[in-house]
Amino acid sequence: MTLDAVVTRGHPTFEQRAPAALADSQLRHNLRNATGTIRRRRAAAVGEMPDWQALREAGRAIKERTLRHLDHYLLQLEAAVERADGQVHWARDGDEANAIVVDIVRRHGETAVVKSKSITSEETGLDAALSAAGITATETDLAELIVQLAHDTPSHILVPAIHFNRAQIRELFIRELGVPGLSDRPADLAEAARVYLRRKFLETRIGITGANFAVAETGTVCVVESEGNGRMVATLPDVLITLAGIEKVLPTWRDLEVFLQLLPRSSTAERMNPYNSFWTGVTEGDGPREFHLVLLDNGRTDVLRDEVGRQALRCIRCSACLNVCPVYSRVGGHAYDSVYPGPIGAILTPQLRGLAQAGSLPWASSLCGACYEVCPVMINIPEALVHLRGRVVREGQDARGLRGRLDPENVAMQAVALAFGDARRFEAAQRLLLRGAGPVTRAGAAPGGRGPLAAWTTLRDLPDLPGQTFRDWWRENR
Amino acid sequence: MRVALFITCFNDTLFPQTGRAVVQVLERLGHQVDFPFEQTCCGQMHFNTGYQREAIPLARRFVRVFADAEAVVAPSASCVAMVRHFYPMLARLSGDERLAADIEALRPRVFELSEFLVRRLGVEDVGAYYPHRVTYHPTCHSLRMLEVGDAPLRLLRQVRGIDLVELESAEECCGFGGTFAVKNADTSLAMLADKLRRVIDTGAEVCTAGDNSCLMQIGGALSRERAGVRTVHLAEILASTEEDARR
Numbered sequence: 041m042t043l044d045a046v047v048t049r050g051h052p053t054f055e056q057r058a059p060a061a062l063a064d065s066q067l068r069h070n071l072r073n074a075t076g077t078i079r080r081r082r083a084a085a086v087g088e089m090p091d092w093q094a095l096r097e098a099g100r101a102i103k104e105r106t107l108r109h110l111d112h113y114l115l116q117l118e119a120a121v122e123r124a125d126g127q128v129h130w131a132r133d134g135d136e137a138n139a140i141v142v143d144i145v146r147r148h149g150e151t152a153v154v155k156s157k158s159i160t161s162e163e164t165g166l167d168a169a170l171s172a173a174g175i176t177a178t179e180t181d182l183a184e185l186i187v188q189l190a191h192d193t194p195s196h197i198l199v200p201a202i203h204f205n206r207a208q209i210r211e212l213f214i215r216e217l218g219v220p221g222l223s224d225r226p227a228d229l230a231e232a233a234r235v236y237l238r239r240k241f242l243e244t245r246i247g248i249t250g251a252n253f254a255v256a257e258t259g260t261v262c263v264v265e266s267e268g269n270g271r272m273v274a275t276l277p278d279v280l281i282t283l284a285g286i287e288k289v290l291p292t293w294r295d296l297e298v299f300l301q302l303l304p305r306s307s308t309a310e311r312m313n314p315y316n317s318f319w320t321g322v323t324e325g326d327g328p329r330e331f332h333l334v335l336l337d338n339g340r341t342d343v344l345r346d347e348v349g350r351q352a353l354r355c356i357r358c359s360a361c362l363n364v365c366p367v368y369s370r371v372g373g374h375a376y377d378s379v380y381p382g383p384i385g386a387i388l389t390p391q392l393r394g395l396a397q398a399g400s401l402p403w404a405s406s407l408c409g410a411c412y413e414v415c416p417v418m419i420n421i422p423e424a425l426v427h428l429r430g431r432v433v434r435e436g437q438d439a440r441g442l443r444g445r446l447d448p449e450n451v452a453m454q455a456v457a458l459a460f461g462d463a464r465r466f467e468a469a470q471r472l473l474l475r476g477a478g479p480v481t482r483a484g485a486a487p488g489g490r491g492p493l494a495a496w497t498t499l500r501d502l503p504d505l506p507g508q509t510f511r512d513w514w515r516e517n518r
Numbered sequence: 519m520r521v522a523l524f525i526t527c528f529n530d531t532l533f534p535q536t537g538r539a540v541v542q543v544l545e546r547l548g549h550q551v552d553f554p555f556e557q558t559c560c561g562q563m564h565f566n567t568g569y570q571r572e573a574i575p576l577a578r579r580f581v582r583v584f585a586d587a588e589a590v591v592a593p594s595a596s597c598v599a600m601v602r603h604f605y606p607m608l609a610r611l612s613g614d615e616r617l618a619a620d621i622e623a624l625r626p627r628v629f630e631l632s633e634f635l636v637r638r639l640g641v642e643d644v645g646a647y648y649p650h651r652v653t654y655h656p657t658c659h660s661l662r663m664l665e666v667g668d669a670p671l672r673l674l675r676q677v678r679g680i681d682l683v684e685l686e687s688a689e690e691c692c693g694f695g696g697t698f699a700v701k702n703a704d705t706s707l708a709m710l711a712d713k714l715r716r717v718i719d720t721g722a723e724v725c726t727a728g729d730n731s732c733l734m735q736i737g738g739a740l741s742r743e744r745a746g747v748r749t750v751h752l753a754e755i756l757a758s759t760e761e762d763a764r765r
Contacts, residue, residue: 054702055701055702055703055704055705058702058704058705059704062704062705062708348607366690366691366693366709367702367705367709370705370708370709371705371708402568403697403698403701403702404702404705405695405698406658406691406693406694406695406698406699406706406709407566407658407659407695407696407698408658408662408690408691408695409658409659409661409662409663410658410662410689410690410691412662413662423603423604423607426565426566426568426570426604426607427607429566429567429568430565430568430570430611431568432568433567433568433569433570434568434570434571450569453564453567453569453572454572456563456564457564457569457572457573457575457576459558460527460558460559460561460576461558461575461576461579462558463555463556463557463558466527466558466559470530470531473531474531495699495700495703496699496700496703496738497738498703498707499707499710499739499742500710500735500738500739500741500742501738501739501741501742502738503532503533503734503737503738505532506532506533506534506535508534509530509531509534510525510529510530510531510534510537510538511525511530511553511555512534513534513537513538514537514553518553
């Protein structure tokens with residue numbers, strides 16, 4: 041067992057989950073189509089912007105400054121929301137956030153809520169908490185509705201049902217929404233969901249949203265979306281609850297200018313989102329009569345302590361990194377076992393949830409760097425990945441004493457480090473490998489072989505070994 | 519110019535012909551090549567796998583061995599990327615300010631072969647002859663960490679006799695990723711399968727790149743498939759001459 045397998049005990053690791061996903065040819069096909077299309081569209085939308093790199097730089101700088109003074113901006117946000125007759129609640133973790141929401145719903149004597157898309161609410165497990173309290177939550181984002189009806193979990197940040205294709209959605213709607221004779225035309229599928237949801241919007245008194253941004257100077261919440269369901273949830277119910285991670289705060293409206301360019305182009309490959317909703321507290325005679333903003337920590341202040349890892353908090357959830365990732369686009373989201381999959385999830389989840397529970401995720405990358413290249417806020421994901429790998433290994437070595445030191449991977453790495461530590465030892469190791477590797481190679485290449493060489497040689501030959509090393513050639517010829 | 523060759527442990531042991539090719543190209547261009555025998559490994563494998571404390575002495579050794587070199591050249595983009603981008607992180611981890619300063623002093627003098635030839639020396643035609651159909655795979659670290667851009671292609675376009683064909687989705691990772699290929703073997707193979715298909719689709723007889731690690735991944739599968747395509751390091755193509763072809 042390797043170090044990371046041990047530290048993630050009780051939780052299947054990424055490498056344990058990946059093979060089933062890779063073997064699912066329907067999933068592979070759906071993912072290949074969907075990520076390929078979004079990837080091409082994003083490249084075109086970004087290509088239109090001559091100042092894209094400057095915008096990325098601005099996005100990075102604004103987020104960095106805001107996170108450095110997060111306490112200040114959060115208090116400013118709280119004061120502004122309260123000035124506008126909204127109520128602010130602070131939640132240390134997911135359970136606290138869920139309890140706050142359940143309490144508000146109960147106080148109004150309601151048993152149903154409508155929700156627009158909120159990954160943060162998935163992070164806290166809000167739907168399950170509401171259900172346990174006897175409250176029915178209806179997801180109104182089309183893809184979230186699909187996932188909810190299928191009793192499944194999202195597998196993508198922007199496109200939660202990316203693992204479904206049209207035929208699968210048609211089957212689901214016929215079964216769950218009771219629409220016999222439904223075709224698999226996108227317009228027909230959307231219409232079926234629309235008819236179902238319209239009734240929910242009109243009869244439900246409490247709405248729950250997430251937030252893309254929260255502006256500290258005015259206490260304004262911003263949600264951008266494509267379907268209009270977010271606008272409905274934010275305007276039709278009497279009571280509106282917004283759940284937001286504390287990193288969603290931006291100091292001023294001027295800062296929004298940068299992010300309202302970066303986000304749609306990176307995310308849906310649109311120049312501007314079809315629906316851009318902003319609300320500030322409560323407005324007499326217009327929209328909800330009660331507004332609650334629940335601000336969630338849930339590990340974020342711990343992440344701030346890590347100088348390299350904290351750049352993950354700059355994330356604006358665009359999901360561009362998922363779509364370009366050669367790992368995500370083959371394995372899909374479920375192998376990450378987190379509401380935050382893909383490259384950003386591989387650095388965010390272990391930090392939010394703890395290295396002990398998600399320690400295999402930083403290794404779910406070939407470090408190809410495609411994610412960093414597209415990130416609109418310039419999160420150096422490869423850097424954060426290797427940094428977190430270092431933390432997982434060091435914590436394993438330090439916390440586990442002799443057992444940690446005797447871990448086979450650790451023993452091998454220490455032995456190789458020893459050989460590399462001295463040129464004579466290195467040359468001895470080279471000779472050992474070149475002379476002794478014949479049998480090693482054959483054993484590793486044999487069907488049913490064990491160990492790392494066996495994994496390598498399942499579908500690849502090993503290179504022919506040279507007769508002499510480079511340094512021996514140099515000695516003889518120079 | 520006096521050039522110190524950083525062969526890299528991987529090439530030294532498994533691909534010595536690549537090292538010989540680098541020496542041939544640089545000497546043909548009139549430069550003097552040194553090979554410091556005290557060099558071993560830059561520490562990339564340890565660092566990327568999380569064994570970062572173990573990589574600190576290797577960084578220290580690298581800096582000591584190459585401290586006085588006018589230019590350090592390596593036929594591996596990922597090893598150069600390790601020095602250029604991750605040594606500063608390693609120095610921070612060590613808390614050794616002297617090491618950090620030494621790294622800063624050395625970093626600008628460490629080059630991957632193609633960027634050294636095209637950017638530092640301003641050479642594109644190295645006098646090579648290679649009458650084969652070739653496709654070029656830009657490795658991730660050469661592309662996105664070193665940003666070598668089209669430097670390797672500029673060199674290849676000047677090679678006489680070459681039939682250079684474009685690789686579809688060339689910029690997508692081959693799935694090697696060092697210990698990733700072992701730890702996440704299934705995912706690595708899924709990535710490799712797509713790269714393989716695209717290489718074969720070009721109809722090339724040779725797939726080249728600036729890193730033998732990626733080429734070992736691609737070449738290992740091409741060999742197993744009996745695809746009839748071989749992998750050859752960029753340096754070896756640049757070293758080939760009319761005399762080699764007649765031999």
